[in-house]
Amino acid sequence: MFLKLKAILLASVLAIPALAQEELPIVPQPRNVEFLNGNFAIDFNTEIVNADGLFKNSSQYLQWELQKRFRINLANRNAGSGENCIKFTRTRDKDMPGEGYELVVRPGEIIIAANSEKGAFYGCISLLQMVAAAQQDGGKMLLPACLVTDEPLYGWRGFMLDESRHFFGKDAVKDILDWMAYYKLNKFHWHLTDEPAWRLMIQGYPFLAYVGGVGSWSNPYLPAQFYTQDDVREIIEYAAARQIEVIPEIDMPGHATAANKAYPEFSGGGSKDHPEFTFNPGNEGTYSYLSRILRETNTLFPAAKIHLGGDEVSFGNGKWATDPGIQQLMKSGKLKDLKAVEQYFMERMADSVMAMGSQVLAWDEMADVDLPRDSTIIYWWRHDQPKQLKKALDNGYRTVICPRLPFYFDFVQDSTHKVGRKWGKQYVPLERVYGFDAATLVPSSQQQLILGIQANLWTERVENVQRLQFMLFPRICALSEACWSLPASRDFPSFQQRMKYQYKLFDQAHIYYYKPGREEKP
Known part of the structure; x- marks a missing residue:
C-alpha cells in the first residue's frame, strides 16, 4: 500500500x-x-x-x-x-x-x-x-x-486508473489523488467497468456489483470487489479538496462482459476471445437499463461528465449480424452495417447523458459519430491512427490527447523489461513522456480544441499496489510537466536535477518507483 x-x-x-x-x-x-x-x-x-x-x-x-x-x-x-x-x-x-x-x-x-x-x-x-x-x-x-x-499550459491534466482488471481499493486511490495534487494534475478518470469486473454499486441493479464484481484479470474466482456509493462520495470529496475532478467511465457497447454476467438478458453476445462482450442494441430494454445506470451514476458523480467508452466494439459484435432484434433494427432504421448499428447505439446513449445536463466523453472511435460538439469530448488514444485525431478536430470536437505512445503507462519504461506492453520495440521511458508536445500534432487553427493531456494506466499486468507504483512513478512527474509547462521552456537535464528532490520524497514514502537496475516485480 x-x-x-x-x-x-x-x-x-x-x-x-x-x-x-x-x-x-x-x-x-x-x-x-x-x-x-x-x-x-x-x-x-x-x-x-x-x-x-x-x-x-x-x-x-x-x-x-x-x-x-x-x-x-x-x-x-x-x-x-x-x-x-x-x-x-x-x-x-x-x-x-x-x-x-x-x-x-x-x-x-x-x-x-x-x-x-x-x-x-x-x-x-x-x-x-x-x-x-x-x-x-x-x-x-x-x-x-x-x-x-x-499558470498551466492545459486545463485538462489527467490520469486514468483501470480498476476493472485489478481492484486496488479506496486507500490506494486516495494516495494516487494525493500525488496527483502534489504535481498539479486535476482530472481523475476512473475506469470502473470492463470485461473482468464491474466495480461500482448501482442501487437499481445491485447484481452488477455483487455478481459483476467477482474476479479480476488474473483470478476469476476472487470474491466481489467494488465501491459502495458511500465509498465513491468519500473519494469525490477527498479529490475535490485537492482540486481534482473525478470522472467515471461506464464502458459500452463493448467491454460489457462483467455486466452481462450479472444481467444476461441485455447481452448482445461476443466472440471466442471476448465472450458476452457487447450490450444488445436490438433489445429496447437495453436502452432503459443503461439509461437508469447512467442516471444513477450521474447523480453520484458531480462532474457532470460520463465517459461512455465506445472503443473496440468489433472485438465481439459478430453475433449482431444474426440477432433477430438487431436485424429488425437495421431494417427499420435503415442501418447499412454493424458500424451503423454501433453508431446508432452510441447516439441514443449520448442523448440519454445529455438529457441529464452532462457531457459525453468517449474514445476516438466516436469521432465517427455525429454527436453535439458542445457536449462531447473525444479522447485520441490510437497513436498509430492520427487520422482519428484529425477527424475529431476537423469535426469540431474538443479533444483530450492520450496516445498509447507515450501516455499508456502499462507500457514498460525500460527496453529490458519483460512484464508489460511494448509496441514492436517501442516503449515509454521517462524522457519520452517529458518531451511530448501536442502542438506539433495539431494545426495552430485547431489548438483551441485541445483540452489537454492524460495518461492511462491499464492494469492487465498490474496486480498489486507495488506494481502500480512501479508503473506510475516517476512518470507521473513527467506527465505533470508535459501538461503544465511550456514546451519551449522544458529541459530534460534540468528536470532530472529537480527530480532528485522527488526521488527523495518517493524513498521517504516507501514508493516502489522505477529506476534503472531496480527489480521489475510483476
Missing part, C-alpha cells in the same frame, strides 16, 4: 539536500521564477493569514499539510500583523487565469495571490514543494526569497 503523502514527516526534510538558490525544486516547472535577496524563515510563530477570506480551502489545506507532513503547527487566521506570515490574497492582476497564481517569498512574509481557489491551491502546492526541500537552521526552515508567476 502507498504510504500516504501526508504522512511524510519532518524526516523527509532532513533527508533532502538544501534548496539551492539557482533552482527551485518545483514539479511541474513554473512559468517564471525570479530570485530576490534574502530568505523567509518558517518557524512555530509563523501564521497563515487568509486575508480576503476567499481562499479558505487552500489555507486550511496548507495548514493541514504542514502539520501532517512536517509537524509544523501554524495558526490560520483571517487577519494578521503582516509579519512572519503566509498570506493568501486576491491578485491585483485581473487577467490572471483561474488556475494561475503568484507566489512571493521575501523576508518577513510569503504571499500567495490568485483569482480563484484553484490558483491559490496550486500556489500552496508550489510552496509545499519548496518547504520539502528547505534548509534547516536552528529549528527554522529557510526558503529563498523569490517571485514565482505561474
